Amino acid sequence: AQKVTQAQTEISVVEKEDVTLDCVYETRDTTYYLFWYKQPPSGELVFLIRRNSFDEQNEISGRYSWNFQKSTSSFNFTITASQVVDSAVYFCALRSMEYGNKLVFGAGTILRVKS
Amino acid sequence: NAGVTQTPKFQVLKTGQSMTLQCAQDMNHEYMSWYRQDPGMGLRLIHYSVGAGITDQGEVPNGYNVSRSTTEDFPLRLLSAAPSQTSVYFCASSPLQSSIQTQYFGPGTRLLVL
Numbered sequence: 001a002q003k004v005t006q007a008q009t010e011i012s013v014v015e016k017e018d019v020t021l022d023c024v025y026e027t028r029d030t031t032y033y034l035f036w037y038k039q040p041p042s043g044e045l046v047f048l049i050r051r052n053s054f055d056e057q058n059e060i061s062g063r064y065s066w067n068f069q070k071s072t073s074s075f076n077f078t079i080t081a082s083q084v085v086d087s088a089v090y091f092c093a094l095r096s097m098e099y100g101n102k103l104v105f106g107a108g109t110i111l112r113v114k115s
Numbered sequence: 116n117a118g119v120t121q122t123p124k125f126q127v128l129k130t131g132q133s134m135t136l137q138c139a140q141d142m143n144h145e146y147m148s149w150y151r152q153d154p155g156m157g158l159r160l161i162h163y164s165v166g167a168g169i170t171d172q173g174e175v176p177n178g179y180n181v182s183r184s185t186t187e188d189f190p191l192r193l194l195s196a197a198p199s200q201t202s203v204y205f206c207a208s209s210p211l212q213s214s215i216q217t218q219y220f221g222p223g224t225r226l227l228v229l
Contacts, residue, residue, distance in 0.1 A: 009155070033215055045205060045220035052215070091157060101212045102148070102173065105157035 003027070004094050006106035013082050014114050021077040021109045023092030029053075032096035034068065034075045035103070039089040051075065082113045117141050119221035121206050127227045128196040136191040136224050138206030146212045147189040151175065151202040152223075158205060164189055165212050196228045 005024045013019045025034065036048040049059065051068050059066045063080045079086050092106045122137045140147065148163035150173075160173030164183040178200060180192040189208075193200060204224045209216035 004157075006157075035217065037220075043203070043225075044222050045207075047217055047219065050215075050217050095216075102160055102163065103158075103207070103218050105150075105159075107155055107157040 003099065003104045004092055004106035006090075006092055006109050008109045009107070010110040010112070012112045012114065015083060016081050018078060018080050019082050019111065019113075021079075021090050021092075021111065023075045023077065023106060025073050025075065025092070025094045027094060027096045027098050029096040029098045032094060032098075035093040035095070036066070036075075036077050037091045037093065039091065039108070040085075041087070045091070048077075079111075082111075084113050084115050087111060087113045119206055119208055119219055121204075121221035121224050123224060124222065125225045125227075127229065128193075129229055130197060132196050133192070133194050134196065136193075136204055136206075136226070138189045138191065138221060139187050140189075140206075140208040140221075141187065142208065142210075142219075143186060144208035144210050145186065146210070146216065146218075147183070147206065147208045148173070148218070149179070149181065149189070149191045150205045150207065151200075152205060153202050161191065161204075163212075193226075196226075198228045200226065201228045202226060 003026050032053045034051045038046045065078045067076045089108045091108045094104045119140045145166045149161040150158040152158045159175050162181040164170045170181050206221040207218040209218045
């Protein structure tokens with residue numbers, strides 16, 4: 001079974017729309033960390049956020065927000081008022097003792113924001 | 116700090132050729148790793164190292180060798196390239212192997228094997 005599942009392969013939105021990227025994970029550990037990375041068309045991987053399993057508070061950073069729900073093993077990422085510069089591949093990842101503290105990635109979601 | 120650097124940025128190989136992808140970091144990080152990125156599969160771990168002299172296999176190690184003689188450098192060697200190794204390769208590092216640590220990635224090496 002997938003350890004990190006990003007069910008949305010590709011999403012297309014029009015500028016200024018809100019968009020949510022889904023991430024569902026699996027681990028038996030009680031302590032673990034979840035991450036989001038952004039890969040713009042230039043190809044580099046940019047770290048966006050890290051969240052530990054004991055902190056279920058939602059986090060907001062500008063137009064970005066993250067909703068962590070342990071009950072559903074989800075760590076979803078919302079972009080408010082999307083912009084063309086948000087076009088990228090977004091990866092969700094998990095790091096836990098169960099997987100040897102190695103970073104385990106989802107398959108990624110391609111986000112296309114059209115003007 | 117330059118962070119994590121990788122060379123070359125792009126390489127074309129013929130089947131059977133060998134080459135080394137270079138990775139270096141100047142942050143004194145103990146943990147370094149190599150991933151390959153293929154469409155629809157995310158990033159998959161090839162090899163990793165928890166410190167100088169210590170390496171271990173990840174999810175997809177076949178066809179690749181690594182060594183870690185210094186804290187700074189973690190080269191990835193392809194002994195006999197195959198078309199299936201066409202991919203984008205990323206090197207990453209973090210201070211330790213602990214799950215709390217954020218991994219920082221290099222810019223990637225795009226490899227085409229003909």
